[in-house]
Amino acid sequence: MMGEELFLQGNRAVVEGALYAGCNFYAGYPICPSTEILEIMSTRMPETGGTLIQMEDELSSIAAVIGASWGGAKSMTATSGPGFSLMQENIGYAVITETPCVIVDVQRGGPSTGQPTLPAHGDIMQARWGTHGSHSIIALAPSNIKECYELTVEAFNLSEQFRTPVIILSDGELAHMRERIEITDMPIVNREQFPEGKVSFPVDPNEEGVSPFPTFGRGHRTHVTGLSHTIVGYPSEDTEVQGKLIDRIIGKIENNKDTICKYEIINPDAKHLLVAYGIPARSAKDVVLNREDFGLFRPLTVWPFPSKAFIRATEDVKSVLVVEMNEGQLFREVERHACRAGVENVGLCSKLDGEMPTPQDILESHADMEVDQ
Amino acid sequence: MTHFKVYREDRWPHMFCPGCGIGTTMSCFQRAFVNQGIDLDKTAFVSGIGCSSRVSGYVYADSLHTTHGRGLAYATGLKLANRDLDVFVFTGDGDLGAIGGNHFIQACRRNMDLFVICVNNNNFGMTGGQASSTTLHGYTTSTTPGGNPEYPFDLARLAAAAGANYVARYTSAHPKQLIRVMEEGMNRKGFRFIEAWVACPVYFGRYNKLKTPVEHLEWLKENSVHIEQMKADGRTSEDDIDLHVAGKITVGVIRDAERKSYIESIEGDD
Ligand SMILES: Cc1ncc(C[n+]2csc(CCOP(=O)(O)OP(=O)(O)O)c2C)c(N)n1
Ligand SMILES: [Mg+2]
Numbered sequence: 001m002m003g004e005e006l007f008l009q010g011n012r013a014v015v016e017g018a019l020y021a022g023c024n025f026y027a028g029y030p031i032c033p034s035t036e037i038l039e040i041m042s043t044r045m046p047e048t049g050g051t052l053i054q055m056e057d058e059l060s061s062i063a064a065v066i067g068a069s070w071g072g073a074k075s076m077t078a079t080s081g082p083g084f085s086l087m088q089e090n091i092g093y094a095v096i097t098e099t100p101c102v103i104v105d106v107q108r109g110g111p112s113t114g115q116p117t118l119p120a121h122g123d124i125m126q127a128r129w130g131t132h133g134s135h136s137i138i139a140l141a142p143s144n145i146k147e148c149y150e151l152t153v154e155a156f157n158l159s160e161q162f163r164t165p166v167i168i169l170s171d172g173e174l175a176h177m178r179e180r181i182e183i184t185d186m187p188i189v190n191r192e193q194f195p196e197g198k199v200s201f202p203v204d205p206n207e208e209g210v211s212p213f214p215t216f217g218r219g220h221r222t223h224v225t226g227l228s229h230t231i232v233g234y235p236s237e238d239t240e241v242q243g244k245l246i247d248r249i250i251g252k253i254e255n256n257k258d259t260i261c262k263y264e265i266i267n268p269d270a271k272h273l274l275v276a277y278g279i280p281a282r283s284a285k286d287v288v289l290n291r292e293d294f295g296l297f298r299p300l301t302v303w304p305f306p307s308k309a310f311i312r313a314t315e316d317v318k319s320v321l322v323v324e325m326n327e328g329q330l331f332r333e334v335e336r337h338a339c340r341a342g343v344e345n346v347g348l349c350s351k352l353d354g355e356m357p358t359p360q361d362i363l364e365s366h367a368d369m370e371v372d373q
Numbered sequence: 374m375t376h377f378k379v380y381r382e383d384r385w386p387h388m389f390c391p392g393c394g395i396g397t398t399m400s401c402f403q404r405a406f407v408n409q410g411i412d413l414d415k416t417a418f419v420s421g422i423g424c425s426s427r428v429s430g431y432v433y434a435d436s437l438h439t440t441h442g443r444g445l446a447y448a449t450g451l452k453l454a455n456r457d458l459d460v461f462v463f464t465g466d467g468d469l470g471a472i473g474g475n476h477f478i479q480a481c482r483r484n485m486d487l488f489v490i491c492v493n494n495n496n497f498g499m500t501g502g503q504a505s506s507t508t509l510h511g512y513t514t515s516t517t518p519g520g521n522p523e524y525p526f527d528l529a530r531l532a533a534a535a536g537a538n539y540v541a542r543y544t545s546a547h548p549k550q551l552i553r554v555m556e557e558g559m560n561r562k563g564f565r566f567i568e569a570w571v572a573c574p575v576y577f578g579r580y581n582k583l584k585t586p587v588e589h590l591e592w593l594k595e596n597s598v599h600i601e602q603m604k605a606d607g608r609t610s611e612d613d614i615d616l617h618v619a620g621k622i623t624v625g626v627i628r629d630a631e632r633k634s635y636i637e638s639i640e641g642d643d
Contacts, residue, residue, distance in 0.1 A: 025450065025453065025454050027450060051453045051454065051639075053449065053450075053453060055446065055449075055479075056475055056476065056479040057475065059443060059446065059476075060443065060445075060446030060449070060475075060476050060479070061446075063439065063440070063443040063446035063447045063449075063450065064446050064447065064449050064450030064453070065450055066439075066447060066450065067419070067437065067439075067446070067447035067448060067449065067450030067451035067452075067454070068450035068451060068453060068454035069450075069454075070417075070435075070437055070451055070454075071417075071450065071451045071452070071453070071454025071455035071458070072454055072455055073450075073454035075450070075454070089440055090440055090443065093439060093440050214435075216417045216435035216437075216451065216455060216458065217414075217415070217417065217435065217455045217457065217458050219414045220435065221413070221414075221433055221434055221435055222435050222436070223381075223429075223430055223435075223436045223438070224435075224436065224437045224438065225430060225438035226438065226439065226440060227438070234384065234430070235430065235438075
């Protein structure tokens, strides 16, 4: 495949990225605008020796994906708004049991059934906080078809490295547009396996806070539970056990942000900094390429937010403008870091109607901020 | 003790109340399992949430204690990812018949290669004795203080109607028969479903004048009728399960079929 050029739809790019990463189990339930992922997987999975099952809903799709991961598979599901809402409880189960898996949320307009075919970025906070309880999460936002492919590979790699669910935040626009992409070689990460044999627990976590994975069927006789559990895996009501467990599963992500976070910066010395991710970042890029006084900070990793890099990028800027297809879900995260960095002017260009914000919309929002030019 | 051939010694004693029928079900399972000589290293156990679903945590095998109602969906993924594993699911009437009802009928319909034991204590034991989708009409629970206005699911018949290959029901007053059908189920393919009606003296029993384990067991025995006897008596399935209308708990093998299992279907005949 190396060097091969492909003309792909976003949803197909996600499938091909997943297969490149070694995905061999897919469970899903049809929903616009993610359905092609399930349909394409229905032929690609058997072709590549993997397993696909169409489940009865999204609750069971994510459950089957987590179960398959314990069976040793690299597993994935894809959905959209309503289905993503249904998956939340079991995503929490993947978090606390430290199960590698990938969830693609092809975002559409909401709330509720909303706008099934129009793009939106209304699930940014749901990706972060949708499941109950204290936790951290990794979520990646592609802006083009090449990134649909590459960030899917990256999502599998991160989920394997950190034993955690990883969410891909695509949207209805990216899902159905087509671009030519060149396939390049990418490294593939596989979870570290538990040493062979019977219960030799506990195996200490590595310096990243991740323990090797005791895949079922290899004689480890592991117990896995969504209850708070000791290092041996047994349920415990001990407050110290709970504290340590939660600290570690949050820490393994938050303390490794330098490894996890990916972002792009254009025109680092510009006076005004745009912050955009996903499809609206294309309009932001257009502004930046035509105006030397505008720079762009584009997080490819939305969660955890690359705060260090962002704060560095705000040095000497007069204003920060966040461009989003929601009511300002990442805006609040950006604003608090910008305030910490001493930037006084932080604005929002928000589109809620399913239309992409245009470069003109961005410049108008910036003009409304009335910052000294 | 044969117990610890199957269960984890370091987790004993278990958490179940005195007189609880989950213990009986575990003993029966352990007997059946040991009799069949199944290798624990080639099995995995999955469960949802509830007292009954805690059994997975006591089995000395790879085990996944999941979320409420979703055990069968987790088990489906696990089985498909490693088809060499014999996957067993422990569940309760609430876990399977209420919150997990859809996964239950869908897994039966697929004839998914799973062995499922449902401990039916006619209520939500873990949360303190609320009505479940198998609480009998007119019976009292903490959420039906005036008697249950709803009618119960017959889980075994539901499984059979939905397409499970092997379906049997007994009660904790029939340990020998339970062991027998468990063993028979272990020798079948596809979706195997064992429903065990059990005593829950602490909740269901307390509300329904079955306070002691003995009273509860006697009630189970008195109200059970073997499926062959029922046919001989000319009784219909409408008389079944709902004790309120003078029905009985039909026990025995409800269905024993040879439809291709899901995995047989996807792997083809070669
Ligand atoms: C989503 C969700 N809703 C509710 C609960 C609370 N809950 C825990 S166990 C249970 C009922 C279990 O009933 P059953 O499956 O019959 O098991 P039993 O305890 O009777 O053996 C409920 C409602 C939960 N854990 N998760
Ligand atoms: Mg119950």
